Amino acid sequence: MSATMQQDFGDQPIERRETDNYRSEYVKSFVDKWDDLIDWDSRARSEGDFFIQVLKDRGARRVLDVAAGTGFHSVQLIEAGFDVVSADGSPEMLAKAFENARRRGHIMRTTQADWRWLNRDIYGRYDAVVCLGNSFTHLFNENDRRKALAEFYSALNHDGVLILDQRNYDAILDHGYSSSHTYYYCGDNVSVAPEHVDEGLARFEYRFPDKSTYHLNMFPLRKAYVRRLMREVGFQNIDTYGDFKETYREHEPDFFIHVADKHYEEAITR
Template structure:
């Protein structure tokens, strides 16, 4: 029998908790049950538009591995758009919620519980695309973990595959303080998602919901160019970075960055760029 945890526990000094494996304890049942209030599926779908579908379609991608499924938002959207999707996550609580969300929409998600660092042990086959969305890569605190995860993503791709990975604009948070319009990613009404503590090695976010419940996530504040450099060192040939979604990529301080990393090698390829 699975015992469902109802309270997060960071011990006497929460800002000292900086381990990758902590995420398994952070996504407790009561937090996951409220997660979709934070996202607001309908509002987020409007803000994204067809950005991710178009990135995938432009590259002829059909078979997609969603390695950070969460409650299933992107897996469901891609399935509805006709993509062949496998949904993976390290949190069994999230996978259960994703499966439930899919079933409510007449879809059966193919779910796999998998740790990115050993992804190909649990997820088999090759994919046209791997997507790692929802600021999920920030759960990895050690550089070795980040390199291992990216290498696993790379290995799961076909020779001409693409990785799409997003992250918060931690550069802005670290350099100038937190400011978010909550327009694109976290669209829920009366929900707050703000950093409670930030230093070069930790961004501790506080999540407040309309019923006054409060939860936290301890995450590593990834700088944009650092992530791009890691992708290059793992073997990705060309990386394009967008600010928020396509419609707003010229704004000066986006809430999120989206990296599109190509595995395919092409002669005469331009240097990795930003948009």
């Protein structure tokens, strides 16, 4: 698809429930506005050093950012001293990320990669894989989700860690949508809200100050389901934070952050 084309979901947009949708959703005009949605400075203040501290606590040095987007977390990690490789499935996102990093004085190492075949396109093993920005929700097929998690697992060193976040779709599905926009989408005068939600689709609408409107079709992942899939591909210890807090009421956080350790724990025999 041409980078300049507008989004096209066809005549029945809520029927578009395929993993490969993301390839045509992130058109250049949408990507060019993505940083208005995030607001890097506000997001940095709200997140603090949460991800940096999790990685440092585990002695991580080499990090693979598999959902680099426009580069926010990759740049944060580079500036914190980590050795970072940035991957994304969208060439438009990677181009924007590279330019954002360059403007901040960094040469970002980027690679375009589909998570389902991640290890075909990356080299070596990493101390940590980070998959942030609600990106895992782009996978609509359970086999795709399992394959992607297995690829993340394989990309890690034996004592590596996966950090993956997601919207609190449990709250959206069970109680309706609300968001403080405190932590993730911090931009001024930007509206983000679901246009349609059912157990198989969350279609979000993004409205910008210039009246432009874009959509993303995503799968509404439930927290317990994601944790189960992580365990089934081999991750043993999984801690889940709600908006960066260890304790929370299930319906309150906008986002969950899963921190999954790969290290092998031998069963204790008696």
